[in-house]
Amino acid sequence: MDQSAPIFGFNAARESLVRDVVERVVDSSQDPLFYLNDAAYNEIKRLESSRKKKDVERLGEWQRLARSIGRMSQAERVEKLRELATDYGWDVAGNFNPRVYKLSTKVLPGLVTGLLAPRTLATLAQNPRELVSLDALSDKVKVEGPIEKLQKLCNRGVMVYVPTHLSNMDSIVFGYALERAGLPPATYGAGKNLFTNPILSFFMHNLGAYRVDRRLRHALYKDVLKAYSCVLLERGYHSLFFPGGTRSRSGGIERRLKLGLVGSALEAYARSVRAGRERRVFFVPSTINYVITLEAETLIRDYLSETGKSRYIIEDDESSRLGRMVAFIRKLLGMEGAVVIRFGEPMDPFGNSVDDNGDSYDRRGRKVDPSRYVRDASGNAVVDPARDAQYTRELGEEITKAYVRETVILSTHVVAAACFARLRKAAPRPDLFTVLRQRDTLTIPRDELAADVRNLKDQLVEKEKRGEVVCSEFVRAASGGDLIEHALRAFNGYHETPVLVPRREGIAVFDPELLFYYQNRLVPYGFAWDAIGYGPTAVKPSAPNAAAPSLGGAR
Template sequence: MLGIDRPLLHAARKLLYLWVRTHVLPQEPASLELDPDKPVVYVLQRRFLSNLLVLSRETDAGGLPAALKPLAARRVRDSRSFFFLSRPRPWLFARGAPAYSSLMRRLVAAAHSDPTFDVQIVPVSILWGRAPDKEHSIWKLIFAESWGRQRAFRRLFTVLLHGRNTLVRFSAPLSLRAIADEDRDREVTLRKLARVLRAHFRHQREIAIGPDLSHRRTQLGGLLEAPRVRAAIDALAQDQGGGPAVLRRAQAQARSYAWEIASDYSYPVILIFRRFLTWLWTRLYDGVEVSNFDTVTSAAVDHEIIYVPCHRSHIDYLLLSYVVFNHGLMVPHIAAGVNLNLPLLGGFLRRGGAFFLRRSFKGNKLYAAVLNEYLHMMIAKGYPIEYFVEGGRSRTGRLLPPMGGMLSMTVQSFLRDSSRPIAFLPVYIGYEKLFEGRTYVGELMGRPKKKESLFDLLSSLRELKHNFGKVHVNFGEPIRLADVLAAQHADWRAEEVAEDARPAWLAAGIDELKARIANGINAAAVVDPVNLVSLVLLAAPRHALDAQQLARQLDACRRLAQAAPYAGRVQVTALPGTDIIAYCEKLKLLQRQTHALGDVLYFTPDDAVLTTYMRNNILHLYALPALIASLLTQNRTLNHKHLLRLAHAVYPFLRAELRLRWSDDEIDAAIGVCLHALSDMGWLVRSERDDVYAAPDILSDEYAQLALLGQALRPTLIRYFITLATLHQKGSGVITPAELEALCHLQAQRLSLLREFNAPEFFDKAIFRIFIDTLTQNGRAELREDGKIHFGEALQKASGEARFVLPIDVRQAILHMARADTDTGAPDDDARREAA
């Protein structure tokens, strides 16, 4: 035990912990699933007194078997229950067999002597500060955890400088019996156990501080020598006339692209960011709630992680890195738009792991080659990566259709070298109040998107005086790339794919990957107090409800999310309705009007517009129940077969707009779960004899609650009818998709003015575009060579079935507008100008 008596060790431990502060993973020791009937032996990688003292303290504090207690296994007795994997050799330059711990040797010998003997070997990683091995000379970086060897003098400074940022990770136990049974030779088992432990510690260090990095200039130099980049350089030089001078210019251009793109990860900057962000979150938010991070930890053991979060705010970049770093893993390298490469800020972001790429580089083959090779280099070296598959920030709160660019580059890199498995981690990020909310509203109203500038960034600091509630970060189910590819092409591993080749099955594989990522993000949504109040109150007339009615509806919607769960990863607030109301009043989102007959709670017009964003974060969770509610309140009774037929008619459009998770084969079962949940809540009445569902009595509280749920989906259904009615009035083969999109945008805008659908997202062009695309994809309409939309009876029938979904006054208002536009022709001109 390093030659020190146990009382002295305890005294040294108390002295050390006057300074040292640790972050221990896992936070719940029970998750290690230790067998109480088998002895536990801990193993530390590096032989330092500081490591032993930390191990001793954390096993005692965490309720684990004590590391300093004597080991009392059947065939092995020892004064302690730990050993060090690495031991110093007897001479400075000695060579020969590795020096194994005597306890490790005796344990292996006992396992070979007694086939029933077993112990649980628990590797414990202790990292004092975390930094990649890079070209900085900053004092703290010199003594941070790295891939280099440490001596006792260096370790002393490491503890002094980084003792307050110490990560302790207990890993799942290894069975000595399982390893010994693999081979009869004792020395072979000893070497195998040491090799397994070395690989484990190396991987734990890699996921915490990143792979062993070389000098940045060396990395980029190797990138420019890659065959793909060399070929692009030569091709550009040839296109420009050839010759040594032209070749040098092409090489310089490639080098410029590489430096424009590449990150410059810096641990000191990461520490600055961490301190700054801790302060920022405290000023802006009431906390950052993280769920299911154990998913990341488990996946990182044997996969390279690609984080694919939804994109709601510029804060997303910083938030996810902050969460990952605080949970003991390496900050990912983040794909950021070159618009964020601002003076000063761009340098900080680059050193925080950001690499910058242009929004569009179509036709620039050299830039594409450099970017592809840079991404491949990072993937091959095992760097965790983060990018936003939506391509840009959502302005409405809905998940945008995933883009395939970065996904395609990632998949093609994996096809080149699949030795390191890749797992995509969908991440839901939800804000209770959005930093950019008013900017998004302005853009939806038609204001041009403003270019980012340092001045705007500094101006936004004024928002620090406001309270933005909590932020919720929930990690979805990992998506293993190998599984996705195998589902599309079982023999993909055996097939050699050239660097620039795109196999015929690849496009379908990327489409499947996009769908799984979108489903994974939506399946990790968080129902928080703000988005739940937004869902309910925006469905009410004038965005106002009696306080008691609002509390009851909030409680009912919480129960519905649990009774008809969208997915197992969805998190639902535990606050009851009255507490949710109090919480939103504290955030100054809800206004209260006192009244003798009962207080009324409402949104101001401005807050009603802003909270549509929050409602849309979770609208997909309630889409099916709300559709059923809308059908039953409109028709009062429907038999099961008719209800399913109407739901099937609407579902493809809901699925495309809200990225719903169920396939056509799964939707009937999902509707069945919703019907059962609504029936149990008393919101539906089912007649078993004739299989008919009916709404409750129209004067009952249950009917009012069902109607309010149905109203949540009403703006969506109205948009669909606007499109169908407009297309039907124009006629087949008359209008292009762009013209129809622009005309529907204008009509929805006008309807919102006339009927108080108070939200610019109601007439968002992108949503109409999705609906029009879905019409052609599911065969309701056809886009022919003339560029016009052609349709037949199927579309006319769909338009006619709106009577089962929407009230007659709404249908009449829309049809009146559609006929008026056809008669006057003036809006057509506006639509053509917008389409152009």
């Protein structure tokens, strides 16, 4: 594959990159006093409650700084700011090791397959060439979308992938999808907590991930992060952001996005136009669809629990337990089309569609010059944060619409929605929490459920014809009964409690919470109960996502 993407020379460029970031942050800070005070205030607040020795030391340093900021001269403040920005810059800077990249994308899938399925391993031992083949995964993990177009576009500008976010597996899975699609790797910001997760960090550490410490809430850190992302894009590094901010707790498709990093891509474009060397930016809304989600249990319980609002960093979920991880991968490898990564149609930073050559077209199909959007009336390119924040908001709306169009519906979503609708009808009261308490109170006769599933599926297929959603190949072709069997197979054996239990009288509903999680995927289409506040008229029980940290000020 093409090894000319800038990421292959990343390590050499790292020092100058961090230097650029620091310069930019220091230059743009008109008020160092505010920056320092804000950082000190937030850090002291965060560290005060910690008992860890390291944190106590840090707390002392911040308290000393807080006391002395007022007495410092302006030059001293700028110096201190530079020092902090440099520390944060290096903390954020990731690493990219082409050797590890090759190993993990080429060998690991085969290796994982082998390790998890002893019989395959025996065959592989006789024919080691298959070990380095990606084909082992190809029928389990589907990669679809306008791939040839994206391949062309990568040479005409910088790609910004903005997928939906369900699982900590996402960045690995997406990295694999890029490789499979013949697209160069992308850098991304991964939560710093993930680097301490022994399983994930092995995959991520050297795959071009930079570190995002979500505990740090102050403006200085956020600006370093945004500047870092912006500088990477200006230098042509393809990037991956999860605009949902955190994994979807409800299992639903994201509607409210955190746009800080998306905004940095817009800024990178405006800066490139201003500098007279326009580098086009192509946003690729994408969806990552799992027949079952690794962390479904933790996530939905977090969504439903009161503490959901504060626990935006979950340190100990399924992704940190090796046994669960192995069970999950084993499950996925046992099912065809268990994961579907779908790239959507690319768009420019202003929501215009883009053709193979990277030219932009408005909704009426007129060819437009994207650089005109960052120019004023006299044709001068300007970087205007207020204007760009609004462009970013509008782009965010386009991305959420694309999510709805490009989501791939799998058997578990349809079956969960059908069961949950029945459960809601059968519940003594129709409010969410009453319905969720109905554990093993309802058994649905198979033929009735099959008819419901069939009906739902037919409507989804109709919608698909209008380009409003995508159904997996299996969903499209299967009968109601087949879909139920497929979903049963997916649910059972991985989740700790069975979601649905087949009995002689029919299908027993065992875990309403997980059903709720999987049915939520269908909410935007009007085929599932909207208890997650997706639609404008829905009554919100709570909105855990709203409390997650924003990486940028744009909202």
